[in-house]
Amino acid sequence: MSVRRTAALTVCAAMAAGASACAGGGDVEPAATTTSPVAVHSLPERPLPEDVVTRVADDLAPPTNRWYSSLAFGASGLPVFPKPLAVTAADGGFGLGLTAPEASADVILAPARTDIAVSIAGAEGPGVVTAADPVAVTVTWGDASMSLAQGWPAVGLTAHSALESEVSVAFAPAGGKVSTAAVDGRVYGVVVDGGDIDGTTLTLDEGGTAQFFAVPDGGDATAFADALGDVVTAVAWSGWAGEDVATTSLDYGTPTVVTMPQARADGAELKCDLGTYATINGPYAVCRAQDVAWDVAAVAPRAALDLDGLTDAERTAIRKALAEDVAAQPELPVDTYFGAKALSRLATLLTIARALDEEALAEDLASVLSEQLRMWGDPERCATETDRCFVYDSLLEGVVGYATAFGSEEFNDHHFHYGYLLHAAAVLGSESPEIVDEIGPVMDLLAADIAHGVGGPMPAIRAFDPVEGHSWASGFSPFADGNNQESSSEAVAAWNAVALWAQVRGDATLEERARWLLASEADAARRLWLAPDLTSFSGFDHTIVALQWGAKRDYATWFSPEPNAMLGIQLIPASPAQAVPLAQVGPERIEQAVAEAAPHGFDVQFGDYLLMYRALAGDSQRTIAWEQARSLPATAIDDGNSRTAMLAWIAAAP
Structure with missing residues (x-):
């Protein structure tokens, strides 16, 4: 259960006509072929006492119950956690840092940290969520957008027109297309495409991108950078179940770097030679992939216990x-x-x-x-x-x-x-x-x-x-x-x-x-x-x-x-x-x-x-x-x- 709070919603009298349900999203096809439309009924209007404060684009439903929902609701400045990073949308930009889990008697904790802050010239406020799916989210400040996705250990910045940003630490060329900076013993990298980073100044042309990441344990900044593709802005997902196993499939849209529990990576037979991250859920492998799929044991739905064998x-x-x-x-x-x-x-x-x-x-x-x-x-x-x-x-x-x-x-x-x-x-x-x-x-x-x-x-x-x-x-x-x-x-x-x-x-x-x-x-x-x-x-x-x-x-x-x-x-x-x-x-x-x-x-x-x-x-x-x-x-x-x-x-x- 989640904490009890009081807020309000606006409700309408009737739903719009529904489309057919399907098992997945994006380009990944679900296994099932039969479907029936969601039944649509007129439900009465019952406004609640207060309005919900949201930070979302006009054409987007505010994303509840997501790992990133605080980006869209209520007070600004709360971090979100695309493992292993913590990312905070701030006034006119964002901050990121590599989390470091520690265990005490009753808690395993990896609190947010901001080792790198990015200030976007001319941007104000914490940004607006402009794209969201069950895995990925994009926050926009005017002519710049930040993209995050679970399983993608990077933060993407995209310029919609030429822009300049100030970075809180100086990055220096480290060979190839990557520049690096060290903060409190952690090494961070950035890959710029369609622009340049010079010390603390990041400039991007229209359509240019920058991808920030933390170098994994046992990894190398250049190898990580070489494995990055385009900025991940959406993740296609699908899930289906058979008699013995249920399968989850993800498509990050570009060959890139992904991270996941070591056992999942082993089962998916991925090339995971880029190091590891420590997370609250244990070590995560860092792999090269675009498509990721894994199986878990199927569970048969049941309404009743089998009581035939009672004495x-x-x-x-x-x-x-x-x-x-x-x-x-x-x-x-x-x-x-x-x-x-x-x-x-x-x-x-x-x-x-x-x-x-x-x-x-x-x-x-x-x-x-x-x-x-x-x-x-x-x-x-x-x-x-x-x-x-x-x-x-x-x-x-x-x-x-x-x-x-x-x-x-x-x-x-x-x-x-x-x-x-x-x-x-x-x-x-x-x-x-x-x-x-x-x-x-x-x-x-x-x-x-x-x-x-x-x-x-x-x-x-x-x-x-x-x-x-x-x-x-x-x-x-x-x-x-x-x-x-x-x-x-x-x-x-x-x-x-x-x-x-x-x-x-x-x-x-x-x-x-x-x-x-x-x-x-x-x-x-x-x-x-x-x-x-x-x-x-x-x-x-x-x-x-x-x-x-x-x-x-x-x-x-x-x-x-x-x-x-x-x-x-x-x-x-x-x-x-x-x-x-x-x-x-x-x-x-x-x-x-x-x-x-x-x-x-x-x-x-x-x-x-x-x-x-x-x-x-x-x-x-x-x-x-x-x-x-x-x-x-x-x-x-x-x-x-x-x-x-x-x-x-x-x-x-x-």
Whole structure:
């Protein structure tokens, strides 16, 4: 979850007609060929109290939930972090510096630094975002533009007419086409095409460019410069999923220098002879490439647990818990997080009731779900009500739900919130086609808000970063450490829900895109949060990371300092699709993480999820978890979970 803040959006009465969804962007073709248009519904206008301050071109939707979103929103002067660099748009120019990660007991931190400042003659203010895609961004000051891209370890400056800039340090020729400067032991290079750099004075002809970079460890400025092509101003991306693997493909538009985790570079069989960079995620290889593609293990979307192998005792215990949970249904919240989460809880109970042939209980659950989803799925409800409904924001080009939660009016956490709703809609819709027709148009818009393809009324894959392989939770990213994501597991659950909804709707293209997002996010959750390689950070005292930022990795959460919260927020809501990816963390690491999270027992927040995770560590741990779960106090069961679901998960643990 991201930090709670208050701001405002302007919303419009109706969306423009949508284009077909697709899996990728630019010149990279998606694998799927079948597609259906995003359903477009008229949503009522509901202006919020204040205007959102943006710094974007008139024809560009302000880019929320990106690694660079702070360039477009709010206060100026916040850095962004295209690894391994930190870049800050300043008044009349920009600064850059090579980050240097350091580890302490609870954090791995690589704060921003400005070793080189570039002042553009005649430029004022922090610039305006004039181009943006999920990987790359361009900021413009009048006749000059700065371009950045994740995975491209350079900063490009392009002159739209002849201009002069002042650089804070003097660069000297270093052979070939590169000039270099040293700052505090770091060596920087610049390659100028269509201009010249003389000491601290940079002149560019119309169309001229300068590319600044930090020389990698073990690298050479001349070799790096020779590998650079044109300035990278856009990155074409694509993602698709097969039965065994999901593939991400990027095209930087020119033969150039790219950087990525060493394991990814090895798997892609790239020529990576330009050195390495130290990053908060470990060593990054520096390679020569234009096109980059890599695979991760596919994850099958799942709506229900496989309960066929239950013992009689397990079946009896789960049935008893199910009857009690259905009889003790709490009052349902109405906001977009806890309200949606409550419906997802009911949907999970419904799948278990069907699996156990408890048809009377299943019908009770389906009745409540049907009533609630019809409210959430009513496109006109926000015209008269203030909760369980949605509006369309024409400024940020997305769907905002009422009542808001955790800054969702700023587009914080939309994938978490809408994932819960889509899960509930998919489960009920799979057995009630008539409700799919009724609520489908609104649910389609929720899916489009978080997982849209290229074209039409929504930004493509709004929150997902194809290079990092995970989502960003903050809409505006008003932080000195870049954007962040806390709950890797809710992100995984969201893409599972989109895939399930796509199956109900018969949308093959959306399903494939969701399967790619699901596999990528599950891989990142394991790689960065739950089973991170921390060999480069001996000072860090924990086995997991709880909060991933652009510039740091925290053992901390937004809501609690307790160790049970650090792990629990990486497990919630323990959807059926998460079981196999979580089990792949491995028994030893699971046991270590659970021991750290619950040193005094499981009567703590997220104690239920900790026991469910423990059950994945092998048969003996599953047996222990089962007995502890049966007696776990109700206060330790999350409001999005139930004793029924906890017991069923443990009994069905792979």
